[in-house]
Amino acid sequence: MSRRLVAHLDMDAFYASVELLHRPFLRGLPVVVGGRRRQPLEADPEDLSTWPRLRDYVGRGVATTASYEARALGVHSAMGLMKAAALAPDAILLPADFEEYRRMSHRFKEAVAEIAPVIEDRGIDEIYIDLTDVPGAFDATPDDRLAGARALGQRLQQAVRNATGLSCSLGVTPNKLLSKLCSDLDKPGGVTVLDMDDIAARIWPLPPGRINGIGPKAREKLEQAGIRSIGELAAVEPAWLIAKFGKSTGAWMHEAAHGRDERPVVTHRDPKSVSRETTFERDLHARLDRDTLGGIFTGLCEKVAADLARHGLVGRTIGLKLRFDDFRTVTRDHSLDAYTADAGTIRWAAGQCLKRIELTRRIRLLGVRVGTLAANDAIPAEPRPARGRGSPESLPLFEDLD
DNA sequence: TCTGGGGTCCTAGGACCC
DNA sequence: TCTGGGGTCCTAGGACCC
Incomplete structure (x- = not known):
């Protein structure tokens, strides 16, 4: 290894x-x-x-x-x-003020890149950094076997402070799972360094929910089984976890509890979907508020289309999302025969989705998504065999509900 | 005083094909 | 008439993350 x-x-x-x-x-x-x-x-x-x-x-x-x-x-x-x-x-x-946050985000990431260029974006305020090939990463002193890792962490922290005036916390360990966990251990302003030998002492006492990927539902299940620490999770038979959480999640949980994680730092990822959604100020009625809803619906489709265009993307699977006043959420998909980034086509397909939802309650949220993406300049000429379907000239939406 | 918006990944069933 | 698998695509929902 x-x-x-x-x-x-x-x-x-x-x-x-x-x-x-x-x-x-x-x-x-x-x-x-x-x-x-x-x-x-x-x-x-x-x-x-x-x-x-x-x-x-x-x-x-x-x-x-x-x-x-x-x-x-x-x-x-x-x-x-x-x-x-x-x-x-x-x-x-x-x-x-997202515009300003994005500017500062760009600034701190650039400062990091000058020291260590292999960076995985995890959103506006956090990143993974591969330090393996950065000089000094594995330096050790007689009293600190992780001196190199510690020094690099502090150097990155200082670079971010110099570039932005802002404070950050770091975890520096052999993998992403442990580093994510450690960056949270000494917040704000901490640098937490850890080796595989430290897992039993430093990680096992923590609750399972500290592991990125174990959320409220999994935590609840574990608690009911009497598992209250990562150490107890590590001691459980993998077969039991697989029976309880499924093959993939169960096996992963066992590895995670032992601090094992081979995922690479990924510097680029192709987007899988583009979406826009909005929660209304008040819950809207499909019939009584249909003009309002229709206008919002069109607006969402236009925004998604603009987002696709801005990124040079086209998509084939149009999705609609509704949330009702009781917070129940339903989604419907409609796959097209050809890729599109056209607002009218998106609205037509989303309208097809809407027809398949029973609108009994007031609506709290409306969302439009486009998936199965491809680059605009790399669309297959004959994407798929046509399977026959209406043309997008009619736009049956909230208008013809009732 | 309930619970935003933009994403990813997984599961599971059914259609359809070989 | 009954009995197989495997593989892919599509759809719906849910868990989780930032």
Whole structure:
């Protein structure tokens, strides 16, 4: 087995930290980023009482990020803002400024790339870095066998701070699984270094949910079986896990609990789907609100089409997603014979999907997706045998419901 | 005061073909 | 008339992640 060194770098409370960078007078206060698009901020830096507070928020938004002061009050990302307001009514609520976050994201990734160019993007605020071939990665001193890994982690952290003024945390270990886990162990601002020999002492005491890929459902199942730590998970027969979680997940879980992970750092991935969805301010009725729904539907299809065009992509499988007022979600797919990036064709196919859904309840969310993607300049001339279907000139949508 | 938006991957059944 | 497999594509739902 070849020796690897992989880092996971995670920005600390990224969106909130970017906001505080631009508004240092808010430092020390609980700050939450999130909510739906609102009017531009018109607050006075000199007068904190003019800044929007969580308690004044009304609507369906969630917290995207909470500063550490807000986290101390129990607010965390993905929490509904109404619930968050009950916990931290005085927290400052800032609208998300994705353009700015993307700029800072680009900046920190560039700074890392100057030191270690093999980078896997995991979203706007985190990356994996393959350090195996970076000079010094495996240096050791008499009192620190992981001195090279530690020094590299600290160097990356300093480079990010110099380039952005922002703090991040790193895990540096032999693989992605362990590094992801470790970057979270000493947040904010930590560099956690670990070798396979340290797994029993450092990893096994942690709860299974700390493993990336074990979510609420799996955690619940494990808990019911009395498995409360990664060490206990590691001691379970793989056959039992496979019976409980299926072949793939069960086998993976066993390996993960032992800290084994051979996944490479992937520098490029082809996109699999492009989608747009929106949750309405109020639940809409298929018939009573059909004009509103029809307009939103068309808008989503146009956005997806524009996204495809921007990336030079075309797709063949059109998907529709509805969420009802009881939060039940249904999806329908419709595969076309030919690739498309055309808004009208997408809307027609999504309309075919809509026909197959029984609209008994009010609708909370509407989404449109295009999958089975190909590059615009590499479409097969005869993609598939035509199987006969209507032409996209009629657009039966919410208009002809009823 | 319920629960955003953009994704990936897995499972499982049925159609259809050899 | 009954009995096979394997392979691929399509669809629907669900778990999970950032």
